Structure formats: C-alpha cells, structure tokens
Amino acid sequence: MSSLHDTPRGIPEVTVARLPGYLRALTTLADAGQESVSSESLAATSGVSPSMLRKDLSHLGSYGVRGVGYETSRLIAEISAALGLTRDWPVAIVGMGNLGRALAAYQGFAVRGFQVIALLDGDAEVVGTRIAGLDVQPMADLPALVTRSGLAIGVIATPPSAAQQCCDALVAAGVRSILNFAPTVLAVPPGVIVRKVDLATELQILAFHSHAQAHAAHAEVKGA
Amino acid sequence: MSSLHDTPRGIPEVTVARLPGYLRALTTLADAGQESVSSESLAATSGVSPSMLRKDLSHLGSYGVRGVGYETSRLIAEISAALGLTRDWPVAIVGMGNLGRALAAYQGFAVRGFQVIALLDGDAEVVGTRIAGLDVQPMADLPALVTRSGLAIGVIATPPSAAQQCCDALVAAGVRSILNFAPTVLAVPPGVIVRKVDLATELQILAFHSHAQAHAAHAEVKGA
DNA sequence: CACTGTGAATACCTTCACAGCA
DNA sequence: TGCTGTGAAGGTATTCACAGTG
Numbered sequence: 252m253s254s255l256h257d258t259p260r261g262i263p264e265v266t267v268a269r270l271p272g273y274l275r276a277l278t279t280l281a282d283a284g285q286e287s288v289s290s291e292s293l294a295a296t297s298g299v300s301p302s303m304l305r306k307d308l309s310h311l312g313s314y315g316v317r318g319v320g321y322e323t324s325r326l327i328a329e330i331s332a333a334l335g336l337t338r339d340w341p342v343a344i345v346g347m348g349n350l351g352r353a354l355a356a357y358q359g360f361a362v363r364g365f366q367v368i369a370l371l372d373g374d375a376e377v378v379g380t381r382i383a384g385l386d387v388q389p390m391a392d393l394p395a396l397v398t399r400s401g402l403a404i405g406v407i408a409t410p411p412s413a414a415q416q417c418c419d420a421l422v423a424a425g426v427r428s429i430l431n432f433a434p435t436v437l438a439v440p441p442g443v444i445v446r447k448v449d450l451a452t453e454l455q456i457l458a459f460h461s462h463a464q465a466h467a468a469h470a471e472v473k474g475a
Numbered sequence: 476m477s478s479l480h481d482t483p484r485g486i487p488e489v490t491v492a493r494l495p496g497y498l499r500a501l502t503t504l505a506d507a508g509q510e511s512v513s514s515e516s517l518a519a520t521s522g523v524s525p526s527m528l529r530k531d532l533s534h535l536g537s538y539g540v541r542g543v544g545y546e547t548s549r550l551i552a553e554i555s556a557a558l559g560l561t562r563d564w565p566v567a568i569v570g571m572g573n574l575g576r577a578l579a580a581y582q583g584f585a586v587r588g589f590q591v592i593a594l595l596d597g598d599a600e601v602v603g604t605r606i607a608g609l610d611v612q613p614m615a616d617l618p619a620l621v622t623r624s625g626l627a628i629g630v631i632a633t634p635p636s637a638a639q640q641c642c643d644a645l646v647a648a649g650v651r652s653i654l655n656f657a658p659t660v661l662a663v664p665p666g667v668i669v670r671k672v673d674l675a676t677e678l679q680i681l682a683f684h685s686h687a688q689a690h691a692a693h694a695e696v697k698g699a
Numbered sequence: 700c701a702c703t704g705t706g707a708a709t710a711c712c713t714t715c716a717c718a719g720c721a
Numbered sequence: 722t723g724c725t726g727t728g729a730a731g732g733t734a735t736t737c738a739c740a741g742t743g
Contacts (some may be wrong), residue, residue: 289702296660305703320701321703336679340682342678347585353578355571357577359573437720442688450583451495455558456626457653458559464651524714529725532711537725537726540724541721633741
C-alpha cells in the first residue's frame with residue numbers, strides 16, 4: 252500500500268506538491284462566500300482533473316459528503332493541518348547578493364505562517380548592513396537562530412560556488428528543509444529535504460518548446 | 476513508442492526538464508578542462524542515476540562512444556541544439572510591482588541567450604518610469620514587441636488578479652511560452668505552454684516535511 | 700439522485716540487465 | 722575490456738468507471 256515515494260504519513264510526494272494549489276483555490280472560493288464545492292469545480296479552479304483531486308484528498312481522509320461535495324472551511328482546515336500550516340515557520344535567507352536582496356525585499360514570503368527572521372552572508376563586508384529592515388548576520392549565528400528562534404527553513408541565494416558550503420552550515424545547525432535558488436545540485440544527508448527553484452532551467456524548458464513550435468510551423472509551411 | 480507526454484520531437488517532457496541540468500554539469504566539466512565524461516560521472520554531477528541519464532540522452536541520438544563515454548563539447552552542442560539555445564530568446568516581464576522589479580534587477584535572466592528586452596505594466600502611473608535601465612512600456616506595445624523584436628517568452632509578475640488578463644494579452648500578441656510567477660492557474664489555448672514558479676507553494680511543501688519530521692521525532696520520544 | 704471514495708485499468712517513468720560496439 | 726544504448730521489467734501516477742452513501 253505505501254511505497255517508496257510516500258512521505259512519513261503515507262501521503263505521496265506528488266499529492267503533497269498539489270495540496271498548496273488546492274488550498275489556494277479553496278481560500279479564493281471561501282473569500283467569495285462559497286461554503287461548499289464539488290470535486291469537479293475545485294479541480295477546475297486548481298487546474299487538475301476531478302479524479303486526481305479526489306484521489307489526492309482521499310489520502311488525507313474522508314472529508315467530503317457524497318452527493319454534495321466538500322465543505323470549504325473544513326477542507327481548508329484539513330489541508331492546512333496536513334501541511335503543517337497551523338504553526339509559524341521562521342525562514343532565513345543565506346546570501347545577500349542580487350538574488351538574496353531581491354528575495355528579502357520581495358514580500359512573497361510573508362504568506363500565512365512564513366516569516367523571514369534573519370538574513371545571513373559569509374562576507375564580513377556585508378554583515379551588519381541593513382537590508383529590508385533586518386541586519387545581515389554572519390553565518391556563525393546560525394546555530395543560535397535554530398535554538399532560539401526555531402529556524403526550520405533555509406533559503407540559499409548564494410552564487411553556486413558557495414551554495415554547498417552554506418547548505419552544510421544550515422544542516423549542521425539543524426535546519427532540515429532547504430529551498431535552493433543556486434544553480435547547483437546540493438548533497439545533503441538523509442532526512443534533509445531540498446527543493447530547487449531555477450530561473451535558467453525554466454527559461455531553457457520554455458525555449459525548447461518555442462524552438463519546437465517554430466520548427467513545426469516551418470515544416471508545415473514547407474509541406475504545404 | 477511515442478506518447479501523449481512526448482513533445483513534438485518525441486522527447487519526453489521529463490527528459491526536457493532535466494536537459495538544462497545536464498547542460499550545466501557539462502559546462503562546469505568543460506570549464507574545468509574535462510574533454511570526456513562517463514554517464515556515471517555526469518549523472519553524479521547532475522544528481523540523477525546513470526541509467527536515467529543514458530536513457531535521456533538516447534532520446535537526442537547516439538552521441539556517446541561505447542567503452543569511453545561522452546565528449547564534453549559535443550554533448551554541450553547537441554543538448555544546446557535540442558533545447559533551441561543556438562539562437563537568442565528575447566524576454567519581456569509583465570508587472571512592475573515588488574516581484575517584477577526584483578526580477579528586472581536580478582541578473583538571472585542574463586544567462587546564455589536570454590535577454591530582457593522589455594518591461595511592461597498596465598498601470599499608466601508606472602509606464603514611462605525607468606527600471607533597471609529600461610523604460611516601462613504599456614501593454615499596448617506587446618504586438619509590436621513580438622513583430623519587431625521577436626519576443627517569444629513572457630514572464631508574468633503581476634498580482635494574481637491581473638495575471639489572466641496579462642496572459643491573454645501575451646497570447647493575443649503571439650507569445651507562446653509563459654513563465655508565471657503569479658499564484659494563479661492560467662487558462663491558455665492549446666499550443667501555448669505555461670510554467671509556474673511559486674515561492675509560497677515551495678515553502679508549504681517544505682513546511683509539510685518539517686512538520687512530518689517534528690511529528691516523527693515526537694512520536695519517537697514518546698515511544699522510548 | 701448527485702457526488703464522493705476507491706479498486707481496476709491504463710499510461711508513464713525509472714531501473715535493470717545485458718547485447719553491441721569502440 | 723569498459724561503457725553506451727536499449728529492450729524488458731518493475732514501480733508510480735493518473736484516469737476510468739462504478740459501488741457506496743448522505
């Protein structure tokens with residue numbers, strides 16, 4: 252029943268990755284005053300198929316009502332609980348270059364429960380400067396941040412050459428969840444989870460499709 | 476043989492998504508002077524299994540030498556060609572809020588072949604202001620950008636409420652590849668490809684794992 | 700009756716294991 | 722001999738189709 256791709260609580264990784272989308276769709280519906288929603292309608296809003304939505308939700312439990320649908324507020328509560336959004340998650344950003352500063356200034360982290368509590372940099376020149384209302388701290392402060400502030404999530408925004416070293420420092424301090432913006436493959440011990448965000452990769456994937464399409468269009472013209 | 480998940484040239488979507496990673500690993504190796512690399516070594520650098528790497532590369536053709544490995548420069552050329560990186564891809568960013576400005580300032584787009592040629596905004600107040608060396612243009616300029624500059628990739632960095640409208644404008648102007656930073660599901664006609672980058676989603680996935688781990692640790696303490 | 704929850708079927712992706720070739 | 726390229730096997734994810742139920 253449970254497999255290698257299942258998470259500790261038996262929820263498949265792919266399902267976990269889709270839950271935030273459902274949560275967002277539900278929040279939108281709830282804000283609009285909808286108290287109940289069918290799998291068909293919620294699936295459409297979330298951009299997935301109704302059967303996939305139902306299968307995903309079935310991993311959390313049976314929170315729907317047959318013949319009716321899902322109670323919006325109930326489902327929001329259940330998904331939030333499953334994702335662990337009932338508590339706050341302190342975040343630290345490591346690397347105050349172009350990207351790090353952009354991330355610090357961008358208010359996208361200030362969503363439900365996530366808060367940037369510290370900015371760090373390995374360069375003594377940068378430490379102590381003030382960015383987006385926070386004093387940049389040295390890497391040596393990491394253990395104290397974990398102990399005192401419960402830091403759980405680290406964001407790596409360093410150049411690729413420094414990423415592994417910063418990752419090691421985060422892991423050594425006790426951070427178990429890392430969001431990596433550096434274009435590098437990070438090596439981490441078991442139990443530490445890394446997710447990667449890479450603009451260059453995304454653009455190259457888009458380029459492939461534009462390229463393929465231009466090709467196809469050209470072939471069509473030649474064939475006609 | 477070919478399936479629904481295959482791209483026009485018969486390369487599976489998952490493979491396309493991994494090619495940029497191989498390309499980066501290869502570039503690193505080439506810069507270090509390595510002229511040849513085995514699937515085992517390249518796979519390790521790219522963070523995948525050797526068999527997956529070989530299967531992926533086999534979709535592009537037979538560019539390896541049995542008993543030896545892959546010639547670094549040759550493979551770089553072949554993957555670049557497959558991804559369509561042999562030409563330039565002009566990019567426009569739509570939405571000059573917090574995120575859009577951060578993206579415009581961040582030099583992450585300035586990788587091989589990608590160049591931000593225009594910044595756009597729907598707000599007349601913002602149009603005409605200068606950001607990161609470019610004058611912000613009105614949305615009405617989109618068709619001309621596509622015609623005159625060959626704009627092919629649009630980046631949406633607007634608030635979610637404006638995202639669909641901007642997406643429609645991009646599509647109407649002829650843009651077929653969209654990178655969406657807004658937390659919304661975009662509806663697009665067939666032939667248009669959308670990729671999504673969402674910090675909130677990434678953080679929530681990480682929260683799930685931290686949460687699950689805290690749970691597991693707690694259970695262990697109780698059980699002991 | 701309408702819609703959920705779920706076994707069964709299908710499609711897809713990854714890994715295995717080895718044939719084939721420099 | 723050593724490593725690639727690939728059919729076959731195994732495992733995962735998605736869709737189908739319908740039994741179950743408020």
